[in-house]
Amino acid sequence: MVNVGIIGVGLVGSELLSQLSTHRSSNVIPKFSVVALKNSSKQLLSSSDYAPLDLSNWKVALQTHGATSDLATFVEYLSSSPTPAVIIDNTSSQEIASQYSLFLRKGLHVVTPNKKAFSGDIEYYKKIVEEAEKNKRSLLHESTVGAGLPVINTLNDLIKTGDKIVKIEGIFSGTLSYIFNEFSSLSGNTKRKFSEIVKVAQENGYTEPDPRDDLNGLDVARKVVILGRIAGFDLDLETLPVENIVPESLRTLPSSSEFMERLPEFDHHFDNLDQTAKNSNQVLRYIGIIDPVNNEKCVKLVSLPVSHPFASLKGSDNIIAFTTQRFPNPLIIQGAGAGAGVTAFGIFSDLLKIYDKVNA
Ligand SMILES: NC(=O)C1=CN([C@@H]2O[C@H](COP(=O)(O)OP(=O)(O)OC[C@H]3O[C@@H](n4cnc5c(N)ncnc54)[C@H](OP(=O)(O)O)[C@@H]3O)[C@@H](O)[C@H]2O)C=CC1
Ligand SMILES: N[C@@H](CC=O)C(=O)O
Numbered sequence: 001m002v003n004v005g006i007i008g009v010g011l012v013g014s015e016l017l018s019q020l021s022t023h024r025s026s027n028v029i030p031k032f033s034v035v036a037l038k039n040s041s042k043q044l045l046s047s048s049d050y051a052p053l054d055l056s057n058w059k060v061a062l063q064t065h066g067a068t069s070d071l072a073t074f075v076e077y078l079s080s081s082p083t084p085a086v087i088i089d090n091t092s093s094q095e096i097a098s099q100y101s102l103f104l105r106k107g108l109h110v111v112t113p114n115k116k117a118f119s120g121d122i123e124y125y126k127k128i129v130e131e132a133e134k135n136k137r138s139l140l141h142e143s144t145v146g147a148g149l150p151v152i153n154t155l156n157d158l159i160k161t162g163d164k165i166v167k168i169e170g171i172f173s174g175t176l177s178y179i180f181n182e183f184s185s186l187s188g189n190t191k192r193k194f195s196e197i198v199k200v201a202q203e204n205g206y207t208e209p210d211p212r213d214d215l216n217g218l219d220v221a222r223k224v225v226i227l228g229r230i231a232g233f234d235l236d237l238e239t240l241p242v243e244n245i246v247p248e249s250l251r252t253l254p255s256s257s258e259f260m261e262r263l264p265e266f267d268h269h270f271d272n273l274d275q276t277a278k279n280s281n282q283v284l285r286y287i288g289i290i291d292p293v294n295n296e297k298c299v300k301l302v303s304l305p306v307s308h309p310f311a312s313l314k315g316s317d318n319i320i321a322f323t324t325q326r327f328p329n330p331l332i333i334q335g336a337g338a339g340a341g342v343t344a345f346g347i348f349s350d351l352l353k354i355y356d357k358v359n360a
């Protein structure tokens, strides 16, 4: 049995709990026991015998019986588990990401869709990767790129088996994929306004808590940095060229709701960009590139001909193309790259890897 503590029970965390609960009830011998839950104000720990929490009622239990949130107590409880324990960080918090080093030293495995630790300070990134290895603990983050799509796993396998990366490029944002697939096409469908499409992306659970973190290119930049580092390039958010498509006067608005209210003022601006692309029979797409051969590493909005593979995506699909020494015709991964269900799937598949490892 692997004991699990979950920090962050928002969109992704709630879906993960639902998937774990279904898994538990359909397996004769359960693999996981969720013994601790936490959001930013409350936490719920099981008893000293680490009995599984009742997942049919966790929201009410956390709200009514939860103690005041305290990370030190939470970590102490999990690290005293008599069986292997995993901490899952389903937040986008820098504060939690900066504690992975402690979690690993306390003997916990770490699984997360939070990109901060892997795309932030490079020394901290190297330190936690080393600490995981030294302490023989897993530090898995498949859902940080392409949600549940097997992107990190594939890249790790390519690198560990000695392949050489020639180029990585793709559409790495479910939000920006959805927005431009809907907004910029050459088909004659009745066109929706840019701001309306952003709103639907938010309602569908694709966006970051503040959609400006998608539109400013930062979320894509983080993913490019994460893949670049795994591929052996010391990429940094500070130096990576990033095209920010948030209209300048909306960048400093204090809340995401104010931003969403004012975005319609710029619908004509996005219409103009689209029209310019259309004039040369092209569509707009937001892409990321790591191309060491041509020394190009960046994220940007581009116009592509409709015959380009990135131009024909659907919904929130991501597409990631790895060109390598062994795959001169790129190895391509494509599918839904955002949303609670597919993100929780990636976290769950990381958890299963840990279960298999500790039971090997
Ligand atoms: N949505 C998607 O498609 C994808 C999301 N991700 C990543 O998944 C993560 C979660 O996203 P999502 O579920 O949409 O986010 P939400 O905002 O819905 O949920 C975040 C959760 O984290 C909790 N939280 C925030 N800060 C802290 C803290 N310091 N201590 C304890 N709890 C905290 C919040 O608690 P409270 O409510 O009390 O503040 C809330 O429960 C993010 O890192 C995101 O980038 C990755 C891939 C795809
Ligand atoms: N906001 C992100 C969610 C996944 O990382 C996206 O749109 O891709």
Ligand code: NA
Residues within 6 Å of the ligand: 142, 143, 144, 145, 146, 147, 148, 149, 150, 151, 152, 346
């Ligand atoms: Na992934």
